Structure formats: structure tokens, C-alpha cells
Amino acid sequence: MLKFYTDITQLTPENRSRVFPLLFDWFYLENPKVKEYFIFVDTIEAADVCILPVDLGYYLHSKRKHEMNLFIASAKKQDKKVWVYSAGDFGTSFSDEVITFRLGGFHSKMNANTFVMPSFINDxxxxxxxxxxxxxxxxxxxxxxxxxxxxxxxVKWVKELLIYFKQTLNRFLKKDFTDHQxxxxxxxxxxxxxxxxxxxxxxxxxxxxxxxxxxxxxxxxxxxxxxxxxxxxxxxxxxxxxxxxxxxxxxxxxxxxxxxxxxxxxxxxxxxxxxxxxxxxxxxxxxxxxxxxxxxxxxxxxxxxxxxxxxxxxxxxxxxxTLNRQNYFISISKIYQNKHEL
CATH class of the missing domain: 3.40.50 (Rossmann fold)
Incomplete structure (x- = not known):
């Protein structure tokens, strides 16, 4: 069983749609299968890993980056690994010191501590x-x-080009913190x-x-x-x-x-x-x-x-x-316990 710590004060109804996916199953749905493999502990010292509770983009867009940095620094001080969730189509590359989970990105540009999640599909x-x-x-x-x-x-090609220009401009203006495309x-x-x-x-x-x-x-x-x-x-x-x-x-x-x-x-x-x-x-x-x-x-x-x-x-x-949300993170926990690399 993998012991994790997170800031549960961030697990509010408003953050339900942007929490780290594992936390959605553990706290919101209280999935019994997930709870067989993961246990929440209330101190960083007792944890195997620390999970940043909400999507990385939330902290960057709402000017709460200091909260994120404090969480990561506190975990690092105790020599604990931090799991971070970067949501959305593009995702955001982050520090090599944390484990980043995201939907996509470019293999040649992602570091070894970046894990791609599947799109979680209902049967x-x-x-x-x-x-x-x-x-x-x-x-x-x-x-x-x-x-x-x-x-x-x-016409379709032009529409896609205009969308691309808008996204690029927003990145330049620091309204969008996702990776350059x-x-x-x-x-x-x-x-x-x-x-x-x-x-x-x-x-x-x-x-x-x-x-x-x-x-x-x-x-x-x-x-x-x-x-x-x-x-x-x-x-x-x-x-x-x-x-x-x-x-x-x-x-x-x-x-x-x-x-x-x-x-x-x-x-x-x-x-x-x-x-x-x-x-x-x-x-x-x-x-x-x-x-x-x-x-x-x-x-x-x-x-x-x-x-x-x-x-x-x-x-x-x-x-x-393996590729549904619950089993994906259960597989991740097994990799951690077998290799202690995450």
C-alpha cells in the first residue's frame, strides 16, 4: 500500500473537476479498489509520495504559484517525491525534480520524470x-x-491557423502557460x-x-x-x-x-x-x-x-x-513499490 500526503483543504467542490485524478477517486468517489492500494496520511514525514492536489495550471492562472512552490519545497525538505498533474490538451513541462502526469506532449522533449496518462474511456x-x-x-x-x-x-486550414495564432499570442502574453506548439x-x-x-x-x-x-x-x-x-x-x-x-x-x-x-x-x-x-x-x-x-x-x-x-x-x-483511471494509478503504485523510481 502506497502512503500519500496531500493538502486536503484544496479538495473542495469547486476543485472537483481539476484535482489530481487519483485524488478524485480516493476522496470524491471513495473508490474501494483505489483505497486498497493507497492510504492517505496527514503528515509529509509519514508519506511515500506527496501529491499536489490540483492541476498545475490552476496555480499558474490564479496566481497561487507560491502555494505550489511551498508544497513542493516542504516535500523536498523531507526528501519526498512530488506528483504533479498537468491537465489539458497541451500540458506544461515542469521541474525535473517532480513527477509530472499529463495526457500528451512530445516524447523527445519530455524528461524521464514525465508520465503520460491515457485518456480514460468508459466501456x-x-x-x-x-x-x-x-x-x-x-x-x-x-x-x-x-x-x-x-x-x-x-477554409478549414485557415481556421486552424487562426486558432494557432491566438494560442501562441496568449502564451506570449502569459495568459497561457502550456508548452509551445x-x-x-x-x-x-x-x-x-x-x-x-x-x-x-x-x-x-x-x-x-x-x-x-x-x-x-x-x-x-x-x-x-x-x-x-x-x-x-x-x-x-x-x-x-x-x-x-x-x-x-x-x-x-x-x-x-x-x-x-x-x-x-x-x-x-x-x-x-x-x-x-x-x-x-x-x-x-x-x-x-x-x-x-x-x-x-x-x-x-x-x-x-x-x-x-x-x-x-x-x-x-x-x-x-490497465488503462482505466483506477487501474492506471494502481499500476503506477506497483512500479513505485517495485523500482522505487517515481
């Missing part, structure tokens, strides 16, 4: 799809699915790469292009309809195309794993969760913008029917048993 088979999960059979040609924002128009018009690039798949005679493409997130759905019935279409597309295709969005990570990647299918991940210098512990090449096709067509074909042809079914099962098991 669609419990919430959306009224059926039991089953693997699907190998087809002669690889079937690749995609439903989402992909728009090759010049290079311009990446994800919708435009996604459309261009998907069109290359459609043009290949060796691949079966099953794509639904949308020019807005969730097709611009506003009513509850529209959201249910578009969500169902999204997951049914993943379900009926062995592979799903996954490219980063605004931040350098793909939520669709984790949704595909949860659905027990095989992601095609375009590597944009990503760092995946447990990148030292999990052999991700056994779970997905990791490729570049230059070689993804051939990678898809080669992967499909080099695996038997049974091997592809087994990968599907392993992916769903990984998503259910």
Missing part, C-alpha cells in the same frame, strides 16, 4: 452498445475505419492521409468525414446518434486510423483499444503510457506519415486469423485492466 459496451464484445475475423484486405473531423478545405492543422492533415488510404487498392476504407467535433451535435438525441455511429464504425473494422488532435495525443487511440480493435497510430513524437513497460508494437501499428500505407498492409499480411483475434482480445484486456 462503450456498457454505455452505448447493446451487445457483447466479440473479436472480428481477418479479411483478405485490411479494413480501416474512421469517423471524425477531417476537412481538406482551405508548432502549427499542426490536424483536421487538414488527417483528411490528406485518409485520402491516401482510400486511394489504395490494397485497403478497405470505411470513413465518415465530419467538419465539426461530433458533427456539431447539440441535442442529446444527436449526441447519442453520432456517438453510436462512431463506435459502430470502430466495431466493424479491424483497424482504426488514429492521428493526434490539438494536443499531441489521440483519444481515438484509447477508444479503439477499449473496443478491442487495432489502432493505426501516426507517430508524431508521441509518448504512450507505460512506454517502458508495455510493448506497444504488439498492440497497434505505429507508423509515420511516409510509411503508413505499407505498414498497414505488412502488419495485416504477417498475422494469422488467430493472431489478429488474440491482439484484439489483448487490446481490450489492456484497456479494461
Amino acid at each position: 462503450p459496451y456498457h454505455t452505448i452498445l447493446s451487445k457483447e464484445w466479440q473479436p472480428i475475423n481477418k479479411t483478405i484486405k485490411p479494413s480501416v475505419g474512421f469517423v471524425g473531423n477531417a476537412d481538406g478545405s482551405f 508548432v502549427f499542426f492543422p490536424s483536421s487538414s492533415i488527417r483528411f490528406r492521409l485518409l485520402e491516401k488510404i482510400k486511394a489504395s487498392e490494397m485497403i478497405l476504407a470505411d470513413f465518415v468525414y465530419r467538419n465539426k467535433y461530433r458533427a456539431g451535435a447539440t441535442s442529446e438525441s444527436q449526441k447519442v446518434k453520432t456517438t453510436l455511429e462512431f463506435y459502430e464504425n470502430i466495431e466493424r473494422n479491424l483497424y482504426t486510423f488514429c492521428l493526434r488532435g490539438s494536443g499531441n495525443f489521440s483519444v481515438r487511440f484509447y477508444e479503439t483499444l477499449m473496443m478491442g480493435r487495432i489502432p493505426i497510430l501516426i507517430d508524431t513524437d508521441v509518448r504512450l503510457p507505460f512506454h517502458k513497460e508495455i510493448n506497444w508494437n504488439a498492440h497497434c501499428i505505429i507508423c509515420t506519415k511516409n510509411n503508413f500505407i505499407q505498414k498497414i498492409i505488412d502488419f495485416h499480411n504477417s498475422h494469422s486469423i488467430d493472431e489478429l483475434k488474440n491482439i484484439q482480445l489483448q487490446n481490450r484486456t489492456l484497456a479494461l485492466n
Whole structure:
């Protein structure tokens, strides 16, 4: 059992949506499984680790950086490791002296003390799809699915450029403390790469292009309809195309794993969760913008029917048993206890 200390005075109803994710389960939901592996102690001296209670951005934006620095300094004085949560699409790189948890970023620029969290996905088979999960059979040609924002128009590219300029300006004006980004018009690039798949005679493409997130759905019935279409597309295709969005990570990647299918991940210098512990090449096709067509074909042809079914099962098991919020931090605690590196 891992003993942790945090400032519980910050765990207020107002901070519910921005607390360190582990604390959400421990204090707000009082999840019994999490409490089997983590125990709260009320002094830094008694703790194995100290957890900064609220998202890093909260302290920076609300001019409470001194509180954060005091918390870290107090832990450092007792020679305790500090866990910090950097929320949002972009995240903020922080001191090498703390352990940072974030959703994405650039692998080559992140230090060894930065841990990427998965996007925590609810099981669609419990919430959306009224059926039991089953693997699907190998087809002669690889079937690749995609439903989402992909728009090759010049107007869309300009819109993405204007958003990028606004974000860059806010960083320059110190209104935004997230890491600097290079311009990446994800919708435009996604459309261009998907069109290359459609043009290949060796691949079966099953794509639904949308020019807005969730097709611009506003009513509850529209959201249910578009969500169902999204997951049914993943379900009926062995592979799903996954490219980063605004931040350098793909939520669709984790949704595909949860659905027990095989992601095609375009590597944009990503760092995946447990990148030292999990052999991700056994779970997905990791490729570049230059070689993804051939990678898809080669992967499909080099695996038997049974091997592809087994990968599907392993992916769903990984998503259910390791990549949900509770089990992710339980796995982190085991790494800490086994290696004492966190």
C-alpha cells in the first residue's frame, strides 16, 4: 500500500473537476479498489509520495504559484517525491525534480520524470452498445475505419491557423502557460492521409468525414446518434486510423483499444503510457506519415486469423485492466513499490 500526503483543504467542490485524478477517486468517489492500494496520511514525514492536489495550471492562472512552490519545497525538505498533474490538451513541462502526469506532449522533449496518462474511456459496451464484445475475423484486405473531423478545405486550414495564432499570442502574453506548439492543422492533415488510404487498392476504407467535433451535435438525441455511429464504425473494422488532435495525443487511440480493435497510430513524437513497460508494437501499428500505407498492409499480411483475434482480445484486456483511471494509478503504485523510481 502506497502512503500519500496531500493538502486536503484544496479538495473542495469547486476543485472537483481539476484535482489530481487519483485524488478524485480516493476522496470524491471513495473508490474501494483505489483505497486498497493507497492510504492517505496527514503528515509529509509519514508519506511515500506527496501529491499536489490540483492541476498545475490552476496555480499558474490564479496566481497561487507560491502555494505550489511551498508544497513542493516542504516535500523536498523531507526528501519526498512530488506528483504533479498537468491537465489539458497541451500540458506544461515542469521541474525535473517532480513527477509530472499529463495526457500528451512530445516524447523527445519530455524528461524521464514525465508520465503520460491515457485518456480514460468508459466501456462503450456498457454505455452505448447493446451487445457483447466479440473479436472480428481477418479479411483478405485490411479494413480501416474512421469517423471524425477531417476537412481538406482551405477554409478549414485557415481556421486552424487562426486558432494557432491566438494560442501562441496568449502564451506570449502569459495568459497561457502550456508548452509551445508548432502549427499542426490536424483536421487538414488527417483528411490528406485518409485520402491516401482510400486511394489504395490494397485497403478497405470505411470513413465518415465530419467538419465539426461530433458533427456539431447539440441535442442529446444527436449526441447519442453520432456517438453510436462512431463506435459502430470502430466495431466493424479491424483497424482504426488514429492521428493526434490539438494536443499531441489521440483519444481515438484509447477508444479503439477499449473496443478491442487495432489502432493505426501516426507517430508524431508521441509518448504512450507505460512506454517502458508495455510493448506497444504488439498492440497497434505505429507508423509515420511516409510509411503508413505499407505498414498497414505488412502488419495485416504477417498475422494469422488467430493472431489478429488474440491482439484484439489483448487490446481490450489492456484497456479494461490497465488503462482505466483506477487501474492506471494502481499500476503506477506497483512500479513505485517495485523500482522505487517515481
